[in-house]
Amino acid sequence: MTVRLNALSIVAADMGRSLAFYRCLGLDIPASADTEPHVEVTLPGGMRLLWDTEDVVRSFQPDWVRRGSDGMSLAFEAGSPAEVDKVYAQLVEAGHHGELAPWDAFWGQRYAVVLDPDGNGVDLFAAL
Structure with missing residues:
Protein backbone atom coordinates (compact mmCIF):
# COMPACT_ATOMS: atom_id res chain seq x y z
CA MET A 1 0.00 0.00 0.00
CA THR A 2 1.19 3.52 -0.74
CA VAL A 3 -1.19 5.62 1.33
CA ARG A 4 0.32 8.02 3.84
CA LEU A 5 -1.06 10.57 6.24
CA ASN A 6 -0.79 13.95 4.51
CA ALA A 7 -3.28 16.26 6.18
CA LEU A 8 -5.52 16.76 9.19
CA SER A 9 -8.82 18.55 8.68
CA ILE A 10 -10.96 20.67 11.00
CA VAL A 11 -14.55 21.67 10.29
CA ALA A 12 -15.03 25.20 11.61
CA ALA A 13 -18.33 26.73 12.67
CA ASP A 14 -16.62 30.15 12.67
CA MET A 15 -13.52 30.22 10.47
CA GLY A 16 -12.09 33.45 11.91
CA ARG A 17 -12.45 32.28 15.50
CA SER A 18 -10.91 28.90 14.74
CA LEU A 19 -7.94 30.40 12.91
CA ALA A 20 -7.37 32.94 15.71
CA PHE A 21 -7.12 30.04 18.18
CA TYR A 22 -4.49 28.28 16.09
CA ARG A 23 -2.55 31.51 15.55
CA CYS A 24 -2.21 31.65 19.36
CA LEU A 25 -0.42 28.31 19.05
CA GLY A 26 2.10 29.79 16.63
CA LEU A 27 0.69 28.78 13.26
CA ASP A 28 1.38 31.31 10.52
CA ILE A 29 -2.07 31.88 9.06
CA PRO A 30 -2.73 35.12 7.18
CA ALA A 31 -5.56 37.31 8.50
CA SER A 32 -7.07 37.31 5.01
CA ALA A 33 -7.91 33.61 5.52
CA ASP A 34 -10.52 34.45 8.18
CA THR A 35 -13.25 34.90 5.58
CA GLU A 36 -12.29 32.00 3.32
CA PRO A 37 -14.42 28.83 3.17
CA HIS A 38 -11.33 26.57 2.91
CA VAL A 39 -7.87 27.20 4.38
CA GLU A 40 -4.68 25.12 4.20
CA VAL A 41 -1.42 25.58 6.08
CA THR A 42 1.66 23.48 5.42
CA LEU A 43 3.43 22.62 8.66
CA PRO A 44 7.15 21.94 9.10
CA GLY A 45 7.82 18.49 7.70
CA GLY A 46 5.14 18.81 5.01
CA MET A 47 2.01 17.80 6.95
CA ARG A 48 -0.94 20.04 6.13
CA LEU A 49 -3.62 21.35 8.48
CA LEU A 50 -6.90 22.14 6.71
CA TRP A 51 -10.04 24.00 7.73
CA ASP A 52 -13.42 23.95 6.01
CA THR A 53 -16.55 25.77 7.01
CA GLU A 54 -19.62 23.72 7.82
CA ASP A 55 -21.20 25.08 4.62
CA VAL A 56 -18.36 23.69 2.50
CA VAL A 57 -18.80 20.24 4.02
CA ARG A 58 -22.56 20.38 3.50
CA SER A 59 -21.99 21.34 -0.17
CA PHE A 60 -20.81 17.78 -0.87
CA GLN A 61 -22.41 15.99 2.11
CA PRO A 62 -25.82 17.67 2.62
CA ASP A 63 -26.80 15.57 5.65
CA TRP A 64 -23.54 16.27 7.55
CA VAL A 65 -23.93 17.01 11.27
CA ARG A 66 -21.25 17.67 13.85
CA ARG A 67 -20.57 14.45 15.78
CA GLY A 68 -18.04 15.62 18.34
CA SER A 69 -14.38 14.73 18.54
CA ASP A 70 -13.69 12.84 21.75
CA GLY A 71 -11.58 10.25 19.94
CA MET A 72 -8.87 12.50 18.49
Missing part, protein backbone atom coordinates in the same frame (compact mmCIF):
# COMPACT_ATOMS: atom_id res chain seq x y z
CA SER A 73 -6.89 15.59 19.38
CA LEU A 74 -4.02 17.66 18.04
CA ALA A 75 -0.88 17.88 20.18
CA PHE A 76 1.40 20.92 20.28
CA GLU A 77 4.85 20.64 21.83
CA ALA A 78 5.98 23.62 23.88
CA GLY A 79 9.60 24.59 24.43
CA SER A 80 9.45 24.12 28.20
CA PRO A 81 7.07 23.16 31.01
CA ALA A 82 6.68 26.87 31.84
CA GLU A 83 5.60 27.53 28.25
CA VAL A 84 2.82 24.93 28.58
CA ASP A 85 1.50 26.90 31.56
CA LYS A 86 1.85 30.22 29.72
CA VAL A 87 0.10 29.10 26.51
CA TYR A 88 -2.67 27.37 28.48
CA ALA A 89 -3.27 30.55 30.52
CA GLN A 90 -3.30 32.74 27.39
CA LEU A 91 -5.86 30.52 25.67
CA VAL A 92 -8.12 30.31 28.73
CA GLU A 93 -7.86 34.09 29.26
CA ALA A 94 -8.88 34.52 25.59
CA GLY A 95 -12.10 32.66 26.40
CA HIS A 96 -11.26 29.11 25.31
CA HIS A 97 -12.30 26.15 27.45
CA GLY A 98 -9.51 24.66 29.54
CA GLU A 99 -10.32 20.96 29.59
CA LEU A 100 -7.36 19.86 31.74
CA ALA A 101 -5.16 22.34 33.61
CA PRO A 102 -1.39 21.90 33.32
CA TRP A 103 0.03 19.12 35.47
CA ASP A 104 3.17 16.99 35.70
CA ALA A 105 2.09 13.74 34.08
CA PHE A 106 3.50 10.42 35.22
CA TRP A 107 4.86 9.80 31.69
CA GLY A 108 7.35 12.66 32.10
CA GLN A 109 5.62 15.64 30.52
CA ARG A 110 4.01 18.88 31.61
CA TYR A 111 0.62 18.31 30.00
CA ALA A 112 -2.62 20.25 29.50
CA VAL A 113 -5.68 20.18 27.23
CA VAL A 114 -7.66 23.11 25.79
CA LEU A 115 -10.68 22.85 23.50
CA ASP A 116 -10.59 24.80 20.26
CA PRO A 117 -13.70 26.82 19.28
CA ASP A 118 -15.24 23.73 17.66
CA GLY A 119 -14.74 21.47 20.67
CA ASN A 120 -11.65 19.65 19.38
CA GLY A 121 -9.11 18.69 22.01
CA VAL A 122 -5.74 20.39 21.71
CA ASP A 123 -2.98 18.94 23.88
CA LEU A 124 -0.11 21.10 25.08
CA PHE A 125 3.01 19.32 26.32
CA ALA A 126 6.70 19.62 27.10
CA ALA A 127 9.23 17.23 28.53
CA LEU A 128 9.85 17.66 32.26
Whole structure:
Protein backbone atom coordinates (compact mmCIF):
# COMPACT_ATOMS: atom_id res chain seq x y z
CA MET A 1 0.00 0.00 0.00
CA THR A 2 1.19 3.52 -0.74
CA VAL A 3 -1.19 5.62 1.33
CA ARG A 4 0.32 8.02 3.84
CA LEU A 5 -1.06 10.57 6.24
CA ASN A 6 -0.79 13.95 4.51
CA ALA A 7 -3.28 16.26 6.18
CA LEU A 8 -5.52 16.76 9.19
CA SER A 9 -8.82 18.55 8.68
CA ILE A 10 -10.96 20.67 11.00
CA VAL A 11 -14.55 21.67 10.29
CA ALA A 12 -15.03 25.20 11.61
CA ALA A 13 -18.33 26.73 12.67
CA ASP A 14 -16.62 30.15 12.67
CA MET A 15 -13.52 30.22 10.47
CA GLY A 16 -12.09 33.45 11.91
CA ARG A 17 -12.45 32.28 15.50
CA SER A 18 -10.91 28.90 14.74
CA LEU A 19 -7.94 30.40 12.91
CA ALA A 20 -7.37 32.94 15.71
CA PHE A 21 -7.12 30.04 18.18
CA TYR A 22 -4.49 28.28 16.09
CA ARG A 23 -2.55 31.51 15.55
CA CYS A 24 -2.21 31.65 19.36
CA LEU A 25 -0.42 28.31 19.05
CA GLY A 26 2.10 29.79 16.63
CA LEU A 27 0.69 28.78 13.26
CA ASP A 28 1.38 31.31 10.52
CA ILE A 29 -2.07 31.88 9.06
CA PRO A 30 -2.73 35.12 7.18
CA ALA A 31 -5.56 37.31 8.50
CA SER A 32 -7.07 37.31 5.01
CA ALA A 33 -7.91 33.61 5.52
CA ASP A 34 -10.52 34.45 8.18
CA THR A 35 -13.25 34.90 5.58
CA GLU A 36 -12.29 32.00 3.32
CA PRO A 37 -14.42 28.83 3.17
CA HIS A 38 -11.33 26.57 2.91
CA VAL A 39 -7.87 27.20 4.38
CA GLU A 40 -4.68 25.12 4.20
CA VAL A 41 -1.42 25.58 6.08
CA THR A 42 1.66 23.48 5.42
CA LEU A 43 3.43 22.62 8.66
CA PRO A 44 7.15 21.94 9.10
CA GLY A 45 7.82 18.49 7.70
CA GLY A 46 5.14 18.81 5.01
CA MET A 47 2.01 17.80 6.95
CA ARG A 48 -0.94 20.04 6.13
CA LEU A 49 -3.62 21.35 8.48
CA LEU A 50 -6.90 22.14 6.71
CA TRP A 51 -10.04 24.00 7.73
CA ASP A 52 -13.42 23.95 6.01
CA THR A 53 -16.55 25.77 7.01
CA GLU A 54 -19.62 23.72 7.82
CA ASP A 55 -21.20 25.08 4.62
CA VAL A 56 -18.36 23.69 2.50
CA VAL A 57 -18.80 20.24 4.02
CA ARG A 58 -22.56 20.38 3.50
CA SER A 59 -21.99 21.34 -0.17
CA PHE A 60 -20.81 17.78 -0.87
CA GLN A 61 -22.41 15.99 2.11
CA PRO A 62 -25.82 17.67 2.62
CA ASP A 63 -26.80 15.57 5.65
CA TRP A 64 -23.54 16.27 7.55
CA VAL A 65 -23.93 17.01 11.27
CA ARG A 66 -21.25 17.67 13.85
CA ARG A 67 -20.57 14.45 15.78
CA GLY A 68 -18.04 15.62 18.34
CA SER A 69 -14.38 14.73 18.54
CA ASP A 70 -13.69 12.84 21.75
CA GLY A 71 -11.58 10.25 19.94
CA MET A 72 -8.87 12.50 18.49
CA SER A 73 -6.89 15.59 19.38
CA LEU A 74 -4.02 17.66 18.04
CA ALA A 75 -0.88 17.88 20.18
CA PHE A 76 1.40 20.92 20.28
CA GLU A 77 4.85 20.64 21.83
CA ALA A 78 5.98 23.62 23.88
CA GLY A 79 9.60 24.59 24.43
CA SER A 80 9.45 24.12 28.20
CA PRO A 81 7.07 23.16 31.01
CA ALA A 82 6.68 26.87 31.84
CA GLU A 83 5.60 27.53 28.25
CA VAL A 84 2.82 24.93 28.58
CA ASP A 85 1.50 26.90 31.56
CA LYS A 86 1.85 30.22 29.72
CA VAL A 87 0.10 29.10 26.51
CA TYR A 88 -2.67 27.37 28.48
CA ALA A 89 -3.27 30.55 30.52
CA GLN A 90 -3.30 32.74 27.39
CA LEU A 91 -5.86 30.52 25.67
CA VAL A 92 -8.12 30.31 28.73
CA GLU A 93 -7.86 34.09 29.26
CA ALA A 94 -8.88 34.52 25.59
CA GLY A 95 -12.10 32.66 26.40
CA HIS A 96 -11.26 29.11 25.31
CA HIS A 97 -12.30 26.15 27.45
CA GLY A 98 -9.51 24.66 29.54
CA GLU A 99 -10.32 20.96 29.59
CA LEU A 100 -7.36 19.86 31.74
CA ALA A 101 -5.16 22.34 33.61
CA PRO A 102 -1.39 21.90 33.32
CA TRP A 103 0.03 19.12 35.47
CA ASP A 104 3.17 16.99 35.70
CA ALA A 105 2.09 13.74 34.08
CA PHE A 106 3.50 10.42 35.22
CA TRP A 107 4.86 9.80 31.69
CA GLY A 108 7.35 12.66 32.10
CA GLN A 109 5.62 15.64 30.52
CA ARG A 110 4.01 18.88 31.61
CA TYR A 111 0.62 18.31 30.00
CA ALA A 112 -2.62 20.25 29.50
CA VAL A 113 -5.68 20.18 27.23
CA VAL A 114 -7.66 23.11 25.79
CA LEU A 115 -10.68 22.85 23.50
CA ASP A 116 -10.59 24.80 20.26
CA PRO A 117 -13.70 26.82 19.28
CA ASP A 118 -15.24 23.73 17.66
CA GLY A 119 -14.74 21.47 20.67
CA ASN A 120 -11.65 19.65 19.38
CA GLY A 121 -9.11 18.69 22.01
CA VAL A 122 -5.74 20.39 21.71
CA ASP A 123 -2.98 18.94 23.88
CA LEU A 124 -0.11 21.10 25.08
CA PHE A 125 3.01 19.32 26.32
CA ALA A 126 6.70 19.62 27.10
CA ALA A 127 9.23 17.23 28.53
CA LEU A 128 9.85 17.66 32.26
